[in-house]
Amino acid sequence: MITNTNKFNSKRSNEIKSFSSEVFNFIKNHKQDGLLLEGNLKYFSSKRLIVISNVKIDTLSAIDYIVGCDNIYILQYANYDDTYRAYIHYVQDPSIISVEPDMVIELDKPQLSKQPKLSLHESELIHSWGFEYIKSKEAFDYILQNKTVDGLPQMVVGVIDDGVETGNPIFKNRLLNAYSFVGESPNPYKSDMGHGAKVCSVLMENTLENVKIISYKIFSERETTLSILRLAEMQAEFDGVDFINSSYGMFVKFESRLHKALHIASAGNVKCNTPQYPAACDGVISVAGITPNGVLSDTSTYGDWVTVAAPSENIKLPSIYGLNEYIDFSGTSCAAPFVTAICAMIKTQHPNLNNEQIKQVLYNSCDTADVPVKYGIVNMFNALSYLDNITQPEAIKRTVDFTPKDPEPALV
Numbered sequence: 001m002i003t004n005t006n007k008f009n010s011k012r013s014n015e016i017k018s019f020s021s022e023v024f025n026f027i028k029n030h031k032q033d034g035l036l037l038e039g040n041l042k043y044f045s046s047k048r049l050i051v052i053s054n055v056k057i058d059t060l061s062a063i064d065y066i067v068g069c070d071n072i073y074i075l076q077y078a079n080y081d082d083t084y085r086a087y088i089h090y091v092q093d094p095s096i097i098s099v100e101p102d103m104v105i106e107l108d109k110p111q112l113s114k115q116p117k118l119s120l121h122e123s124e125l126i127h128s129w130g131f132e133y134i135k136s137k138e139a140f141d142y143i144l145q146n147k148t149v150d151g152l153p154q155m156v157v158g159v160i161d162d163g164v165e166t167g168n169p170i171f172k173n174r175l176l177n178a179y180s181f182v183g184e185s186p187n188p189y190k191s192d193m194g195h196g197a198k199v200c201s202v203l204m205e206n207t208l209e210n211v212k213i214i215s216y217k218i219f220s221e222r223e224t225t226l227s228i229l230r231l232a233e234m235q236a237e238f239d240g241v242d243f244i245n246s247s248y249g250m251f252v253k254f255e256s257r258l259h260k261a262l263h264i265a266s267a268g269n270v271k272c273n274t275p276q277y278p279a280a281c282d283g284v285i286s287v288a289g290i291t292p293n294g295v296l297s298d299t300s301t302y303g304d305w306v307t308v309a310a311p312s313e314n315i316k317l318p319s320i321y322g323l324n325e326y327i328d329f330s331g332t333s334c335a336a337p338f339v340t341a342i343c344a345m346i347k348t349q350h351p352n353l354n355n356e357q358i359k360q361v362l363y364n365s366c367d368t369a370d371v372p373v374k375y376g377i378v379n380m381f382n383a384l385s386y387l388d389n390i391t392q393p394e395a396i397k398r399t400v401d402f403t404p405k406d407p408e409p410a411l412v
Contacts, residue, residue: 046102048076050102054096057096105226129314143384152348157242158239159196163178163196165197175200181232189217202315203340216235237258247332248266249277249278265286265336271302274301285308287308288306301332304373307375310336310378
C-alpha cells in the first residue's frame, strides 16, 4: 500500500509494489526536458504501465498509481485486459510523451565458491587473474609515467545493481553516493546479496583512485521492475555519471534510456546466442566471459551481437564481509566491470574522447582470439597506449572518428 504523504499523489490500494521514499522524492522533483521512446506493445505481465505526459491524464481503470509533478505516472491495473486497453488508449493520445509496460528484470546469479581466508595485509596484495590478464598493472604504470593520481581527472561510474556496502573500508574514498529505489529497510543501500558490492570490487581493483562510484540499488532480491530501472537511469543521467555498469539482464527486449553515459552490460550466463537486454540495446557495450585460458566460459552467452569478452571465472576479490577474506566471483556479471574499468581508464588518459571514440579505442585494441564475440578480448594496456602508438594523422582519422557528433537527445 502507498503511504499517504504530501510528497506525491496516490490512489490507495494493496496492489502496487512497495517503492522506497527516494522513488517518490525523485518523481516529485523530476523535471522533463526531452522525449522518451515509445514503449513495447507485447509485454503486460506486471499489469503496470509507465506513462509520461504533457498534461494530467485520465488513469482509466487503474486500481493504484503514483504521479509526479511533471506528470510521470506508474499505473497499476487489476488484470491483463485492462492494462492492454489502457496501453492502446495512451499510445493513441497525442498528449502522451511515452508509455511502456513495466516488466520484471532478473539479476544474474553469480557462481560463488568458498576460499581460504587470506589477509589483505600480506607483503603483496593478491590480485585476481583477471587483473593480470587484462594488464591492469602495466596500464597503471603507463598512465602514471609523468602524472600522479591526484592530477588525474575524476571519472564517475554508476553501478545499477543490488546496492553496495556503504560502511565497508574497502569502499573508502571511492564511493561518492548511494541511492535505493526499492523498499525501505534499516540499511536501504546495502548490497543484500553481495552482487553489487562484488561488481564494485572488480571496478576498484582495475582502476586508479580517480575513478569514483555511485551506487543505484534497484534489486532487493533477484528481481526488479522496469519502472524502478527507469527511475535509476534517470537519476544517473541527472547525476552526470560518465559510465554505467549493468550486470543484469532479460531475454525480453526493452530500450536503454541512457543517452549521456557510456553503458556497459553483461551478456548473460546462459550458453546461447540469444540476445539479452540491456546488453543487446543499441549503443551498449555487451560483455561475454572467458576462462584463464582465453576461451569462452561454459556459462557465458555469446554471439555476433556481443561486442567484447573479459575475465569471468573465479575472480578472487576482497570479501565484502571483512578485510581478512577473499571470495571468488564468476559469471558475466564480473566480466562487465572489467570492461567498464578499461573504459574509465581510457577516458582518464584521453578525457576529450566522446563515447563513440572510447568504444572505437576499446574495440580496436582488443586481443584477437577464438571467442565468438564481435571484436575480441579486452586489454587495458593496449587500450591506453593505442592512440599514442598511432603516429600518422591519416591512421588516426581512419581508425578513430573525431568528427563532432550531433547533440544527443536529452532524457526526460
